[in-house]
Amino acid sequence: MYAGNLLAPLAEAGPVLGAFCGRPYFNLTQFRHVCRSVGIAPAAILQGLGHQGELDTEDSVARFPPPSRLLRLLPDFLRLAWYQISIRNLIRRQFRGTNRKLKRFRDYNPAQLGDRAIWAVLRDWQAEAPKDMRLVFALGGQFVYQAVLEKLCTRLGVPPERIANSITIVGSKSVSAQQAFDLLSLAQTARREQRARDFFQHADPDFNQLRDLLAGTTFLTQFDRFLQVYGHRGTFETDWALPRYREVPLPLLQVIRAHVRAETCPLPDEIHGRQQREAAQVWATLSARMYAWQRPWLKPILRLLARKAQAVYQLRERARFEMVRVIGEVRRWHLVLAERFQKRDWLAQRDDYFFLELEEIEAALGDASRSADLASIVDRRKAERARWQQLEMPLALRESELSRLVGAARPVTSESRDVRRKGLCVSAGCVTGTVVVLQHPNEAAFIKPGAILVAPATDPSWTPLFTLAGGVIVEIGGLLSHAAVIAREFGLPALANVPDATRWLKNGDEVRLDATRGVVEILD
Numbered sequence: 001m002y003a004g005n006l007l008a009p010l011a012e013a014g015p016v017l018g019a020f021c022g023r024p025y026f027n028l029t030q031f032r033h034v035c036r037s038v039g040i041a042p043a044a045i046l047q048g049l050g051h052q053g054e055l056d057t058e059d060s061v062a063r064f065p066p067p068s069r070l071l072r073l074l075p076d077f078l079r080l081a082w083y084q085i086s087i088r089n090l091i092r093r094q095f096r097g098t099n100r101k102l103k104r105f106r107d108y109n110p111a112q113l114g115d116r117a118i119w120a121v122l123r124d125w126q127a128e129a130p131k132d133m134r135l136v137f138a139l140g141g142q143f144v145y146q147a148v149l150e151k152l153c154t155r156l157g158v159p160p161e162r163i164a165n166s167i168t169i170v171g172s173k174s175v176s177a178q179q180a181f182d183l184l185s186l187a188q189t190a191r192r193e194q195r196a197r198d199f200f201q202h203a204d205p206d207f208n209q210l211r212d213l214l215a216g217t218t219f220l221t222q223f224d225r226f227l228q229v230y231g232h233r234g235t236f237e238t239d240w241a242l243p244r245y246r247e248v249p250l251p252l253l254q255v256i257r258a259h260v261r262a263e264t265c266p267l268p269d270e271i272h273g274r275q276q277r278e279a280a281q282v283w284a285t286l287s288a289r290m291y292a293w294q295r296p297w298l299k300p301i302l303r304l305l306a307r308k309a310q311a312v313y314q315l316r317e318r319a320r321f322e323m324v325r326v327i328g329e330v331r332r333w334h335l336v337l338a339e340r341f342q343k344r345d346w347l348a349q350r351d352d353y354f355f356l357e358l359e360e361i362e363a364a365l366g367d368a369s370r371s372a373d374l375a376s377i378v379d380r381r382k383a384e385r386a387r388w389q390q391l392e393m394p395l396a397l398r399e400s401e402l403s404r405l406v407g408a409a410r411p412v413t414s415e416s417r418d419v420r421r422k423g424l425c426v427s428a429g430c431v432t433g434t435v436v437v438l439q440h441p442n443e444a445a446f447i448k449p450g451a452i453l454v455a456p457a458t459d460p461s462w463t464p465l466f467t468l469a470g471g472v473i474v475e476i477g478g479l480l481s482h483a484a485v486i487a488r489e490f491g492l493p494a495l496a497n498v499p500d501a502t503r504w505l506k507n508g509d510e511v512r513l514d515a516t517r518g519v520v521e522i523l524d
Contacts (some may be wrong), residue, residue: 002137006074008033020402022388028396032059037073039064043050044147055070083138093314098322101125105329110336115365118333125330126358132323139316143480145308152302156289161428161516162282167306169489170279174317176482177489178461179230181268183252186226187259187467188267189219192393196220205445207253219222226252232328233321235441235461240331254444255464262449264468269461271491315486320460337361346371347378355381395476419522424486426477426515429493432523433470435509437502439466452513454505458483466490471513473520475501495520 007016013029022451028046036043041062043055065073083090110118146168150160173181190196198221203209214220231246245252259265290298338353346364347353353361355378364371436451443459447453453469455462457476466472466486477483477496487494493515501520503513510523 002134003034005073006034006037006076006078013335020397021393022385023393025397031293036063037065037069038077045466049414057359083134087138090135090138091319092321094132095322097128097132098326101128101326102329105326105333110333115337115340118337119362119365122330123362125326135319136316136378139312139319139363143309143312145305145312149302149305152160152298152305153286156286156450157290158282158285158289161425163306164426165428165488166275166279168309168313170275171310172181172314173489174314174485175321176317176460176463177486178459179233180467180486180490181271182230183255183464184228184259184266184268184467186219186222187256187265188261189222191215191265193219197260203253203286207250223249233460234327236459237324237461238320238327240334241351244328244331246328251442251444251461252464255468256445258447258449258468275491280362317460317485324460326494337365341374344371346374348375352378361422410458417504420502421501421520422477422518423473423495423498423501423520425494425518426479426481426496426514427487427492427494429471429491430512430516431471431493432510432512435505435507435511437505438465439502444468446507454501455483456502457481458486466492471495471512471515473498473501473505475499 003016007013012029013033016027016030018025018027030040031045035045039062046055046059049379091219104121104322108121110121146164146504147170150163152162153163190200195217196214199210211220227249228245232244233248234242234244235251236242237244270376286302287295287299312395333446334353335350338347339351341347341353341364352375356374360370360374360377361435364374384444432450433450433452436447437454438446439456441458441464444465447465447468449468450470452471452473453465454473455475456475458472459482462482463486467490469492472483472487472492472494474481474494474496475498481496483494483496493513495513495515495518498520505520505522512521514520514522
């Protein structure tokens with residue numbers, strides 16, 4: 001475990017991460033224990049995880065542990081400090097490891113290998129994959145740069161949200177934001193090229209004739225180049241049971257069509273220029289509020305912290321991008337086995353394979369007689385998932401409440417229709433627009449340019465929709481969440497931790513999203 005003895009014993013507090021009815025949950029007891037072990041107020045971590053409402057007074061207080069405990073934890077402090085010092089070497093080693101894994105997957109055609117040979121490669125990857133999480137945890141510790149930067153700037157009279165929206169996002173972008181900017185460039189090409197523009201104006205909903213009708217166009221050439229770079233990504237991309245963009249590019253094409261049909265389409269250069277002007281204004285404000293004796297040393301420190309903070313955002317997105325490249329190859333190999341299971345009549349459909357656990361797959365590969373139970377296992381899992389989908393899960397739960405939650409297998413509707421709610425500002429700005437409530441990133445066909453996107457939460461599969469949105473509201477997310485980082489890089493006002501936003505707000509509502517003040521209001 002990365003945190004070592006900073007965690008409470010499992011028998012006392014339980015694991016850091018668990019699952020209940022198909023939903024992952026963080027163990028807040030463990031997070032509180034870690035914070036108190038290092039003298040940090042738990043409130044900062046809880047808000048980063050998406051805590052809603054008022055925090056307990058106890059969570060807002062930093063209490064230093066006794067010296068005896070600090071001494072006992074010293075080896076863990078030194079180990080974690082070494083990770084931070086050697087973060088660049090750690091990143092280089094991990095990316096080299098990623099390339100080795102990709103080479104191993106791509107050097108062989110799994111369709112030409114036997115079942116056992118395929119499984120041996122997948123099993124080896126499965127054993128090594130948890131080691132990659134060390135980089136994710138190590139990068140989490142690097143966010144101290146952002147915290148120190150904002151604290152210093154606040155003392156100079158510049159609010160944190162203005163810092164987050166300017167000097168830490170200007171210039172080069174994270175790979176996820178660059179993906180969205182490249183998609184905007186694709187949309188611009190489609191708007192300029194007559195054949196592409198006509199196609200998107202009149203195409204069928206599934207874009208079945210894309211390659212036939214656009215053969216030889218600049219747009220199709222650029223689109224294929226886009227898929228070469230980003231095609232391994234997809235909806236909820238860390239789940240290898242789900243297709244990649246190179247398999248099903250429909251969400252991308254829906255976003256491009258919306259841009260083609262819109263009156264205007266944002267230009268990446270315009271967004272970059274606006275951010276550069278805002279960053280220059282912030283630097284000028286900071287410089288003006290420093291004493292003359294402070295400027296020679298404080299200004300370079302602030303610039304260094306800004307560069308470090310930006311680098312962390314970009315490295316975190318890049319680490320995920322590289323990890324998903326491998327997952328895309330893992331999916332390709334699993335699909336070979338899935339097709340074989342279907343051909344042998346072990347399963348009715350290819351994708352039923354992904355309802356099986358790895359141990360069940362391995363058992364069937366080792367003993368064909370074990371395959372007789374696979375279809376019934378899949379049917380049971382599908383029924384189980386259908387029941388779980390009806391459960392309305394809370395953001396926080398206690399073990400004593402679990403049995404009650406399982407018994408409440410029906411959707412909970414909110415009758416409250418107050419006109420104003422608060423949230424956490426994760427990207428400053430103010431905008432008025434029409435609400436579009438989406439539960440899934442594949443619902444891109446329903447969003448119009450300039451709409452206020454309302455979602456439960458977002459991950460990189462929602463990134464294409466950010467090119468259409470005028471603002472973003474999510475029920476769950478912190479300052480370091482995907483919605484926050486991408487919204488800032490796109491200059492979109494964004495509010496997180498808005499209670500029950502997807503039920504409270506309705507499609508077509510006109511709202512005023514004042515993210516800077518942390519408020520969203522329904523307009524008459």
